[in-house]
Amino acid sequence: MPSFDIEVLLGQLLLGLINGSFYAILSLGLAVIFGLLNIINFTHGAQYMMGAFTAWMLLNYLGINYWAALVLAPAIVAVFGVAIERFLLRRIYELDHIYGFLLTYGIALVVESAYRAQYGVSGQPYRPPPALSGAIDLDYMLLPIYRLWVVGVSLVVCIATWLLIEKTRLGAYLRAATENPVLVRTFGINVPLMITLTYAFGVALAALAGVLAAPLYQVSSIMGSNLMVVVFAVVVIGGMGSIPGAILTGFGLGLVEGLTKVFYPPAASTVIFVAMILILTFRPSGLMGRSA
Amino acid sequence: MPDRTGTAFLTVEGLHAWYGESHVLHGIDIDIREGEVVTLLGRNGAGKTTTLRSIMGVVSRRTGSVRFAGRELIALPPERIARLGIGYCPEERGIFASLTVDENLMLPPVIKPGGLSVGEIHALFPNLAERRRSYGKKLSGGEQQMLAIGRILRTGAKLLLLDEPTEGLAPVIVQQIGTVIRLLKQRGFTILLVEQNFHFASTVADRHFVVEEGRTVDVFSNADLTRNTQKLEAYLGV
Numbered sequence: 084m085p086s087f088d089i090e091v092l093l094g095q096l097l098l099g100l101i102n103g104s105f106y107a108i109l110s111l112g113l114a115v116i117f118g119l120l121n122i123i124n125f126t127h128g129a130q131y132m133m134g135a136f137t138a139w140m141l142l143n144y145l146g147i148n149y150w151a152a153l154v155l156a157p158a159i160v161a162v163f164g165v166a167i168e169r170f171l172l173r174r175i176y177e178l179d180h181i182y183g184f185l186l187t188y189g190i191a192l193v194v195e196s197a198y199r200a201q202y203g204v205s206g207q208p209y210r211p212p213p214a215l216s217g218a219i220d221l222d223y224m225l226l227p228i229y230r231l232w233v234v235g236v237s238l239v240v241c242i243a244t245w246l247l248i249e250k251t252r253l254g255a256y257l258r259a260a261t262e263n264p265v266l267v268r269t270f271g272i273n274v275p276l277m278i279t280l281t282y283a284f285g286v287a288l289a290a291l292a293g294v295l296a297a298p299l300y301q302v303s304s305i306m307g308s309n310l311m312v313v314v315f316a317v318v319v320i321g322g323m324g325s326i327p328g329a330i331l332t333g334f335g336l337g338l339v340e341g342l343t344k345v346f347y348p349p350a351a352s353t354v355i356f357v358a359m360i361l362i363l364t365f366r367p368s369g370l371m372g373r374s375a
Numbered sequence: 376m377p378d379r380t381g382t383a384f385l386t387v388e389g390l391h392a393w394y395g396e397s398h399v400l401h402g403i404d405i406d407i408r409e410g411e412v413v414t415l416l417g418r419n420g421a422g423k424t425t426t427l428r429s430i431m432g433v434v435s436r437r438t439g440s441v442r443f444a445g446r447e448l449i450a451l452p453p454e455r456i457a458r459l460g461i462g463y464c465p466e467e468r469g470i471f472a473s474l475t476v477d478e479n480l481m482l483p484p485v486i487k488p489g490g491l492s493v494g495e496i497h498a499l500f501p502n503l504a505e506r507r508r509s510y511g512k513k514l515s516g517g518e519q520q521m522l523a524i525g526r527i528l529r530t531g532a533k534l535l536l537l538d539e540p541t542e543g544l545a546p547v548i549v550q551q552i553g554t555v556i557r558l559l560k561q562r563g564f565t566i567l568l569v570e571q572n573f574h575f576a577s578t579v580a581d582r583h584f585v586v587e588e589g590r591t592v593d594v595f596s597n598a599d600l601t602r603n604t605q606k607l608e609a610y611l612g613v
Contacts, residue, residue: 262472271530
């Protein structure tokens with residue numbers, strides 16, 4: 084009988100929930116970008132890494148703490164996103180999808196290589212802020228406060244983004260422009276600007292995930308590429324461009340991964356891809372995807 | 376020429392337009408006075424829809440001159456043109472499937488004072504009031520057309536470009552749309568209407584421009600229409 088008492092189970096579920104928090108924020112950013120730009124942002128992992136590194140640089144070079152970095156780092160990386168959209172992505176909207184893939188993947192390689200050249204591949208430590216250090220003792224397990232914080236922030240950010248898109252006027256512009264950008268322009272709405280800001284927002288989400296990850300994982304130039312393989316699987320399972328699909332699948336698959344670690348640890352790193360194969364076999368456009 | 380009336384609201388001169396490589400308009404000249412209802416008549420593929428799209432700035436390239444309320448539009452992007460006070464209702468209606476009727480109605484931002492209130496729009500089109508929470512994709516063709524016209528009445532746009540608002544609709548709805556156009560004229564809207572059906576056009580319009588192979592080739596006042604029926608039938612190939 085494998086040892087899965089309640090402590091191990093809860094511990095792995097919590098770990099799964101934390102991984103799920105990152106999957107959810109990252110796949111949400113990809114979904115937002117894909118919805119309006121029709122581009123799969125393969126630079127997403129690099130932008131996640133940039134978020135973590137920006138927080139690390141702010142602390143080590145400028146003495147700016149975690150709380151400020153939580154806002155500043157996504158803003159700084161978003162500016163980088165604006166530049167990418169304005170000068171590069173904008174030129175390829177009319178072209179085949181493959182160009183978007185090549186361009187965003189190429190940018191990711193360049194960015195990651197630049198960080199690797201400067202900082203190598205070994206991780207840089209980043210301490211959680213004092214207020215979020217330590218753990219709550221629940222008798223049967225120790226609950227690290229920082230992990231609880233990550234799950235909370237992720238939930239708030241995901242729900243707020245979903246409400247913004249489904250329930251506000253700005254969100255209605257976004258949904259309308261996804262369907263018919265030209266017609267939305269004839270109503271007097273600056274769609275090209277909206278596209279730039281949407282890309283910047285998706286990039287900022289990636290960078291925010293990076294800042295959240297900095298105290299949990301080592302800050303390194305390759306942290307993004309490791310994670311993104313799983314995130315792209317999450318996006319495909321949830322359905323390309325579906326906001327609720329990205330969020331629910333992100334958290335759900337994090338939990339599935341955690342449970343697999345309890346019941347059959349060797350399969351933990353492959354279970355998501357098995358799920359992807361099964362789901363795409365029966366629902367080719369994903370769990371909540373728009374049918375093509 | 377354009378200023379012969381002294382109150383030209385929209386003046387189009389020597390308008391050429393392209394979709395990608397193909398040259399579609401070869402010289403469109405139109406002038407509309409404030410408060411007029413004017414139609415573009417012509418066969419399928421003559422360039423009527425492209426003329427409206429070119430005024431709105433949604434073709435790949437256009438040259439010539441489009442002046443509206445004293446402003447030259449030829450170099451402006453569509454969102455700037457719309458903000459000067461032009462409302463556009465496309466031939467395919469452009470109802471957003473993933474938005475509710477209310478969201479579709481409220482989508483175009485108010486750009487100037489003087490638009491209709493939501494209550495007034497619901498009075499014109501009671502169906503829209505009954506189906507507020509339905510999604511765009513659930514509407515009938517007639518309801519979609521009402522919504523497409525209704526949503527540009529809120530914005531304060533004073534010039535409306537309507538592309539075949541009666542196409543494919545039941546006679547009773549065509550009548551309803553005719554009534555609405557006459558009402559809008561009374562309220563001071565200026566309307567440029569693309570129509571295939573010149574019997575309908577003659578019940579709402581003051582003047583008619585004839586478009587052929589991407590050029591404006593003739594213009595009639597509505598009063599002269601009956602005297603020119605034969606000529607018009609030749610133009611339209613009916």
